[in-house]
Structure formats: structure tokens, C-alpha cells
Amino acid sequence: MLGFDFEEERILHEITKLCAKRVLLQMPEGLKPQAPKLAKIIEKSGAIAIISADPCYGGCDIAYSEAEGLGVDLIVHFGHSKMLKDAAVPSIYVEARATVSIDEAVEKALTLLKNYTSVGLVTSVQHLQTLDQAREILTRAGKTVVIGDTGQMAYPGQVTGCNYSNAKSIEHKVEAYLFVGGGMFHALGIALSTSKPTIIADPYDNRAYQINFEARKIFNQRFACIQEAKNAKKFGVFVGLKPGQKHLDNALQIKALAEKTGKTAFLLTVREITPETLLEFPSIDAYINTACPRVSLEASGKFQKPVLTVNEFKVVCGESSWENILKKGLFEN
Amino acid sequence: MLGFDFEEERILHEITKLCAKRVLLQMPEGLKPQAPKLAKIIEKSGAIAIISADPCYGGCDIAYSEAEGLGVDLIVHFGHSKMLKDAAVPSIYVEARATVSIDEAVEKALTLLKNYTSVGLVTSVQHLQTLDQAREILTRAGKTVVIGDTGQMAYPGQVTGCNYSNAKSIEHKVEAYLFVGGGMFHALGIALSTSKPTIIADPYDNRAYQINFEARKIFNQRFACIQEAKNAKKFGVFVGLKPGQKHLDNALQIKALAEKTGKTAFLLTVREITPETLLEFPSIDAYINTACPRVSLEASGKFQKPVLTVNEFKVVCGESSWENILKKGLFEN
Numbered sequence: 001m002l003g004f005d006f007e008e009e010r011i012l013h014e015i016t017k018l019c020a021k022r023v024l025l026q027m028p029e030g031l032k033p034q035a036p037k038l039a040k041i042i043e044k045s046g047a048i049a050i051i052s053a054d055p056c057y058g059g060c061d062i063a064y065s066e067a068e069g070l071g072v073d074l075i076v077h078f079g080h081s082k083m084l085k086d087a088a089v090p091s092i093y094v095e096a097r098a099t100v101s102i103d104e105a106v107e108k109a110l111t112l113l114k115n116y117t118s119v120g121l122v123t124s125v126q127h128l129q130t131l132d133q134a135r136e137i138l139t140r141a142g143k144t145v146v147i148g149d150t151g152q153m154a155y156p157g158q159v160t161g162c163n164y165s166n167a168k169s170i171e172h173k174v175e176a177y178l179f180v181g182g183g184m185f186h187a188l189g190i191a192l193s194t195s196k197p198t199i200i201a202d203p204y205d206n207r208a209y210q211i212n213f214e215a216r217k218i219f220n221q222r223f224a225c226i227q228e229a230k231n232a233k234k235f236g237v238f239v240g241l242k243p244g245q246k247h248l249d250n251a252l253q254i255k256a257l258a259e260k261t262g263k264t265a266f267l268l269t270v271r272e273i274t275p276e277t278l279l280e281f282p283s284i285d286a287y288i289n290t291a292c293p294r295v296s297l298e299a300s301g302k303f304q305k306p307v308l309t310v311n312e313f314k315v316v317c318g319e320s321s322w323e324n325i326l327k328k329g330l331f332e333n
Numbered sequence: 334m335l336g337f338d339f340e341e342e343r344i345l346h347e348i349t350k351l352c353a354k355r356v357l358l359q360m361p362e363g364l365k366p367q368a369p370k371l372a373k374i375i376e377k378s379g380a381i382a383i384i385s386a387d388p389c390y391g392g393c394d395i396a397y398s399e400a401e402g403l404g405v406d407l408i409v410h411f412g413h414s415k416m417l418k419d420a421a422v423p424s425i426y427v428e429a430r431a432t433v434s435i436d437e438a439v440e441k442a443l444t445l446l447k448n449y450t451s452v453g454l455v456t457s458v459q460h461l462q463t464l465d466q467a468r469e470i471l472t473r474a475g476k477t478v479v480i481g482d483t484g485q486m487a488y489p490g491q492v493t494g495c496n497y498s499n500a501k502s503i504e505h506k507v508e509a510y511l512f513v514g515g516g517m518f519h520a521l522g523i524a525l526s527t528s529k530p531t532i533i534a535d536p537y538d539n540r541a542y543q544i545n546f547e548a549r550k551i552f553n554q555r556f557a558c559i560q561e562a563k564n565a566k567k568f569g570v571f572v573g574l575k576p577g578q579k580h581l582d583n584a585l586q587i588k589a590l591a592e593k594t595g596k597t598a599f600l601l602t603v604r605e606i607t608p609e610t611l612l613e614f615p616s617i618d619a620y621i622n623t624a625c626p627r628v629s630l631e632a633s634g635k636f637q638k639p640v641l642t643v644n645e646f647k648v649v650c651g652e653s654s655w656e657n658i659l660k661k662g663l664f665e666n
Contacts, residue, residue, distance in 0.1 A: 024602070032613035036567065036599050048585070050572065053601040053610050065398045066574055066602055070581055234369065239383065241399055248403055252381070266369050268386040269357070269399055271604065277386050280365035 004096040004126070006034065008041050011076055014092050015045045020073035026052040026063045027078035031096060042076075055272060057292065058161055059083030060244025062091060081125045081154035084244050098126040098203070102180050105201035106137045109178055109208035112199045118144040120174035121157055122167050122190055124181045127203070128155050134180050134201070146170045159186050161294045164193035164331055171196060184211055191215035192297065193329030218297060222330065225306035229316045232285035232306070235265045238273055240291025251290045254310060258288075261317045275302050288313045297330060337429040337459070339367065341374050344409055347425050348378045353406035359385040359396045360411035364429060375409075388605060390625065391494055392416030393577025395424060414458045414487035417577050431459040431536070435513050438534035439470045442511055442541035445532045451477040453507035454490055455500050455523055457514045460536070461488050467513050467534070479503045492519050494627045497526035497664055504529060517544055524548035525630065526662030551630060555663065558639035562649045565618035565639070568598045571606055573624025584623045587643060591621075594650045608635050621646045630663060 015023060023042050025035055032053070039049035050070060052063045059080035067075050067089040075091040082093045113119055119138055123131060135145045148166035149156035157166055159179075167177060167190045176197040179187040182204045191198040191211050198211045229235075235258050239251045251267055258265035266284065270277060273295045278287065286306040289296045293309045309330065314320035348356060356375050358368055365386075372382035383403060385396045392413035400408050400422040408424040415426045446452055452471055456464060468478045481499035482489035490499055492512075500510060500523045509530040512520040515537040524531040524544050531544045562568075568591050572584045584600055591598035599617065603610060606628045611620065619639040622629045626642045642663065647653035 029613055033615055036614065036616055039599050040597075048600070050600045050602050053569075053571070053603045053613065054574075054605075065402065069398065069574060069579060070572070070602065236386075238386070239403070241387075241402060246402060264373075266372050267381070267383045269383050269403065270386045272387075280362055280386065281369065282366055283369055 003100065004031070004034075004098055006038060006078065006096060007094045008038070011038075011042065011092070011094065012045050014076075015042065015047050015074060018074055018090060020047050020090075022048045022050065022070065022072045022074075024050050024052055024063055024067050024070070024072040024075045025078070026056055026066075026075060027096075028056050028058075028080070031079050038076075038078075047073075057294075058244070059093070060162075060292070061242040062244070064088040064243050065241075079126075080160070081158065083154075083160070088243070095125045095128075097129055100203045102127060102130045102134060102201060102203040103137065104206045105203045105208055106134050106178070106180065108206070109199050109201040110137075110141050112208055112210055113138075113141075113143065113176060113178065116143070116175035116197070118146060118174045118176075120146050120148065120167060120170045120177040120196075122148070122159050122177055122179045122186075123157055124160070124186050125155070125158060126182075127180050128158060130180060130203075131157050134178070138178070146173045159189060161185065161189060162292065162331060164189050164329065168193050168329055168332060184214060187211045188214055188218070189294075189331070192218060193331050195326065195329070219326070221301070222297065222312060222325075223322060225308060226312050226315050226322065229286040229306040229308055229313070232316075233263060234284050234286075235263055235313075236268045236281060236284040236287045237265050238287060238289045238291050238307075239267055239269045241269055241271045242291070245291040247290045250310065254288050254290060254313060257317055257319070258313075273307065275299075275304065278303055278305055278307075293331060336433065337364070337367075337431055339371060339411070339429060340427045341371075344371075344375065344425070344427065345378050347409075348375065348380050348407060351407055351423060353380050353423075355383065355403065355405045355407075356380045357383050357385055357396055357400050357403070357405040357408045358411070359389055359399075359408060360429075361389050361391075361413070364412050371409075371411075380406075390627075391577070392426070393495075393625070394575040395577070397421040397576050398574075412459075413493070414491070416487075416493070421576070428458045428461075430462055433536045435460060435463045435467060435534060435536040436470065437539045438536045438541055439467050439511070439513065441539070442532050442534040443470075443474050445541055445543055446471075446474075446476065446509060446511065449508035449530070450475070451479060451507045451509075453479050453481065453500060453503045453510040453529075455481070455492050455510055455512050455519075456490055457493070457519050458488070458491060459515075460513050461491060463513060463536075464490050467511070471511070479506045492522060494518065494522060495625065495664060497522050497662065501526050501662055501665060517547060520544045521547055521551070522627075522664070525551060526664050528659065528662070552659070554634070555630065555645060555658075556655060558641060559645050559648050559655065562619040562639040562641055562646070565649075566596060567617050567619075568596055568646075569601045569614060569617040569620045570598050571620060571622045571624050571640075572600055572602045574602055574604045575624070578624040580623045583643065587621055587623060587646060590650055590652070591646075606640065608632075608637065611636055611638055611640075626664060 042049040148170040375382040481503040
């Protein structure tokens with residue numbers, strides 16, 4: 001299939017190996033248009049192919065409960081690397097590596113990197129196979145290239161929507177970051193984690209641009225949300241239901257912390273946190289999100305009330321400071 | 334609490350009886366604003382109260398998988414009567430009976446019922462305790478009152494969003510229906526099931542009005558959706574994930590029927606069917622919904638492609654006819 005490697009042969013091989021009769025295909029929104037074609041390929045093996053049509057944002061969000069409820073033998077999860085250790089249902093991860101060339105976009109990024117000698121190289125799972133090529137282009141242009149590897153991610157240099165440790169860990173060694181990949185999402189995360197100049201080399205649009213203005217806007221919004229939440233009396237503490245977003249113990253600690261500082265707190269369990277979710281609880285003044293920190297950061301403007309990350313709530317309670325968040329970035333504890 | 338009976342004492346008694354440590358509160362959108370108060374009452378027992386903040390539309394949609402995932406001992410499900418026989422997690426149903434008086438609204442309905450002698454009396458679970466009072470007002474005005482009881486529902490005279498058997502079963506005995514309750518939702522279901530005049534006595538607004546014009550509009554939309562789907566080549570067959578909406582065998586039969594008539598069909602599993610869900614699958618021309626028939630009927634205008642009920646798809650395939658649907662109503666098989 002055009003644009004990405006869907007590893008159809010490996011999938012069919014796994015189905016045969018496991019004698020899987022019911023196969024659940026799960027993928028993020030950008031890949032869903034390909035799902036019907038992939039289902040047809042899987043049907044060739046004789047298995048029943050079921051497409052998960054619910055939203056999916058990451059490796060944290062693997063469809064174990066859907067699979068268990070439908071007697072599925074194998075989950076094929078596309079577009080993310082493996083994140084959770086224990087599998088409730090046999091699962092394979094098809095990372096959907098992009099086939100697009102990155103050369104032109106990285107060459108164009110050199111102009112934006114001209115004032116920096118040491119560059120941190122970072123990418124999403126789709127473009128990991130291009131890191132060597134990107135490194136070569138940068139080295140040829142005289143840059144010192146640093147690729148982080150904290151061991152937290154599946155691969156060196158990889159970032160996901162909520163984990164920028166491979167970028168953060170090399171902060172002191174680099175003057176700027178180059179993110180290879182499409183869209184602002186991951187690069188914005190780097191800029192929110194490190195406060196260093198962050199350049200995107202987008203191989204789909206074949207262009208390069210800097211992202212720090214957008215990050216500053218989000219920092220300003222987050223600061224305003226924290227200030228607003230300081231006046232809140234009643235807090236809703238979101239507990240995620242997706243396998244990698246379920247942190248009930250953390251939510252209970254946060255509720256206890258809120259109550260210790262004279263606030264009232266309620267536990268709210270959710271699959272998706274949407275603006276509509278908040279409208280159902282008019283008596284709640286602000287929310288603390290223990291599920292997916294990215295939802296808080298991306299959607300400030302959409303939510304009618306502050307939806308804080310755990311770190312931000314600690315600032316509200318006086319257990320941390322805004323300066324500390326700026327130093328550690330919006331994702332680290 | 335004002336307006337509804339939340340049976341706080343029964344809930345606390347059940348928590349003590351079961352020694353429940355974690356209690357999940359689940360309720361439809363209209364009752365969610367009361368959830369924080371109810372959570373505080375439950376906390377008095379020493380149990381942890383967790384509010385389910387995801388959408389909930391009926392007794393079919395009980396939060397077993399949420400409860401199992403969070404180690405919950407007891408689900409308190411508000412606003413619906415028990416629908417599913419087997420409970421995966423201990424559950425109690427608090428039907429949230431309304432305390433509002435129905436007298437004025439039913440008196441007002443008499444004018445609209447003046448041309449009919451025999452009246453089918455129907456209500457939602459919130460107002461079941463007022464059926465005797467409503468019957469008395471109608472009888473005093475010279476009406477013959479009929480209350481259906483097919484044994485499919487928890488109570489005689491009760492209808493839910495997708496089951497109108499208590500209305501349908503008395504169709505040949507009545508000239509019109511009186512629905513006692515708020516909003517158009519249930520009354521519209523009666524009109525879509527029976528094609529008899531249907532009057533609402535709304536005790537919240539203290540007014541009475543007829544609903545058949547809105548039902549005709551929906552019948553027209555449904556007919557148009559069926560016509561449009563006759564040109565469709567690729568169908569998505571929705572399989573619900575909520576406990577009472579999970580009909581994989583039915584979906585497999587529908588897929589086989591589609592394929593028998595030369596169409597292509599894909600199984601799509603979903604928690605919520607939204608307009609956004611459809612946008613992810615541009616190659617699919619039309620959908621068949623084995624999850625919640627009401628979603629198809631209510632939201633015609635919102636969806637960019639036809640989302641047919643199973644019965645409607647049988648018309649597309651020539652296994653049933655539009656006349657048959659008109660006769661049986663939009664909910665019966």
C-alpha cells in the first residue's frame with residue numbers, strides 16, 4: 001500500500017502461526033482509511049477481520065477490552081511501537097514505517113539550523129529508518145548530531161505524543177532539535193519539553209519550519225489555566241480507561257492531595273476527555289487529568305474549564321512551581 | 334435530591350451488605366450533574382466513589398468493562414431499569430423515579446385526545462408510578478385505557494429508547510397513545526413503531542402536544558437513506574461494544590447477506606457511532622448498525638452517509654420491503 005509499510009506478509013504469517021480466527025485491526029485516525037483494504041487482505045487467511053473504529057491515539061490505547069469482549073485471538077495494532085509490557089490478548093505492532101524520502105526536507109532544514117552546531121535528532125516511529133540518512137546530511141553540513149536513548153522508548157531517537165525523554169536527556173548537549181516527520185504534534189511536544197529551538201523537517205510537504213512560537217502560546221495558556229484553577233474549589237480527577245492511561249492509584253493520591261489543601265475532589269472515569277464531558281458536571285470548577293497529559297495541553301482552548309496535568313495541579317497546591325515545570329518540561333515528573 | 338428519587342439509603346445499605354470498597358456510579362447525561370453529590374453520599378460509607386463520565390444511553394450500556402478494569406465491587410446504575418440478565422459485576426439499578434406531578438399535563442392532553450375513545454397509556458421508567466393516576470384521569474374523562482405488557486420490559490406500560498413492544502402489542506386495541514414523560518425521545522419511538530396518533534403529556538413543562546409530524550419527517554429520511562444505500566457497493570457493519578449492543582453473530586450474518594447480494598462488507602467495532610467515525614472511512618458508501626438502532630434513526634441529518642438499521646438493510650437487499658417496515662415499525666424484527 002502506498003506511503004507506508006503495512007507488513008501484510010508478517011501479519012498473515014502471525015495469523016497462521018497463532019491459528020487466529022478473529023483478528024482485530026486497530027490504528028490511529030490517519031491510517032483508518034486504509035483499514036478496509038487491510039481487512040480484505042486478512043480475510044484471505046480465512047480469519048474474520050474486525051476493524052476498531054473508535055479513536056486511537058497511541059500504543060497506550062491498545063484495544064484489549066474490545067478484543068476480550070469479542071473473542072478476538074489476535075490484535076494487529078498499526079502505527080505505534082509497543083508500549084505496554086504485558087499483553088492481555090496476543091498482539092502484534094505494525095509500526096507503519098513511511099516510505100517517503102526525507103532528504104529534501106532535511107536539506108531545507110539546514111538553513112534554519114545555520115546558527116547551531118550541535119543538533120539533537122528526533123523522530124516518530126514512522127521515520128526511524130531514516131535517522132542514519134538524516135544524521136549523514138547534518139554531519140556533512142558540519143553539525144554535531146546527538147541522538148538520545150534513555151531506554152524508555154522502543155528505539156533511540158524516538159518520541160511519542162507523551163514521552164520526550166530521548167529529547168530531554170540530551171538537552172544539555174544540543175543547541176537545537178531537528179524533528180523528522182509530518183505535522184506539528186510531536187515537534188510541539190519536544191518544544192514543550194525542552195524549550196530549545198525545535199525545527200521540523202516535514203517529508204510529506206517537503207518543507208522545514210520552526211515550532212517555538214506555537215509552544216510559547218501553549219505555555220501561556222497552561223500558565224493561565226493554572227492561575228484559574230487556583231480559585232477552583234471542586235476538582236474532577238480524570239481516571240483513564242485505556243490500558244496505558246489507567247492510573248487509579250495516582251488519581252487517589254491526587255484526590256487526597258486536593259483534600260489536604262482544603263479542596264473537594266471527585267474521581268471521574270473516562271475513555272475520551274471531550275468538551276462535552278465537562279459540560280455534564282456544571283458544579284465542578286476544574287479538572288486534573290491522570291489519563292493522557294497531551295489532551296490537556298492540546299485542547300486548552302476547547303475546554304470551558306481548566307484541565308490540568310498532574311504536574312500542573314501540584315503547582316496549584318504549592319507542591320511544585322511554574323519555574324519547575326518550565327525547567328522539567330510539561331511531560332516529566 | 335430535588336426532582337428524582339435517588340434512593341440514597343438503599344444504595345448505602347447495598348454497599349454495607351456487599352462490603353463494597355469501590356463503587357462505580359453510572360447515569361445518563363440528564364442525571365450526571367447530580368453525580369458529585371451522590372459520590373459524596375457514597376463516600377460517607379467509607380467506599381471509594383468513581384463516577385463514569387462517558388456517555389450512557391440505556392440499561393444496555395452498563396459499565397461492566399470499566400468496573401472490571403478498575404476493580405470495582407458494585408455498579409450503581411441510575412435512570413434505567415435492569416435490562417441484561419447476567420451481571421458481570423454486582424450491580425443495582427436506581428430507576429430515579431420523578432417526583433413531579435403529572436396531573437396538569439395529562440388533563441391538558443384530554444383536549445388532544447377528544448376524538449379518540451380507546452387510548453394506549455405508555456411511559457418511561459421515571460414515571461411508572463404515575464400510571465394509575467394517569468389512567469384514572471383518562472377513565473374519568475370517558476376513555477378506555479389500555480396498558481401493554483409483553484413481558485419484555487421490566488414493567489407493564491414501560492418503553493425504552495429501543496423497545497416499544499408494550500405499545501406495539503396493543504396497537505389493534507387503541508386509536509391513539511398517550512405518553513407520560515418529558516421530551517420527544519420516547520414518544521417519537523412510539524410513533525415510529527405504531528403509526529398511530531401519539532400525544533405527549535410532559536409533566537416538566539406542564540403541556541401536551543402531538544408528535545406525529547416529527548415521526549413522518551423521520552420516516553421520510555429513513556426512506557431516502559434506504560434509497561441512497563441501494564447504490565452503495567461497500568458497507569460498514571457496526572458491531573457495538575456496550576454489553577447490550579454487542580451482536581457479533583448478527584453482524585456476521587448481515588455481512589454474509591451483503592456479500593450474497595454482490596456487495597462488499599467490513600466489520601467495524603465501535604463504542605459510539607458519531608459523524609466523525611464515518612469520516613475515517615471515505616471508501617465506505619453506507620453503514621449497517623447492529624448496535625443501537627436509535628442512533629440510526631435520530632441522527633440521519635448528522636451523518637454524511639446512510640447508517641441503516643438491520644431491518645432497513647434487509648429492504649436494500651430485497652429480503653424485506655418498506656411497506657413491511659411501516660407495518661412492523663422501525664424497531665421490530
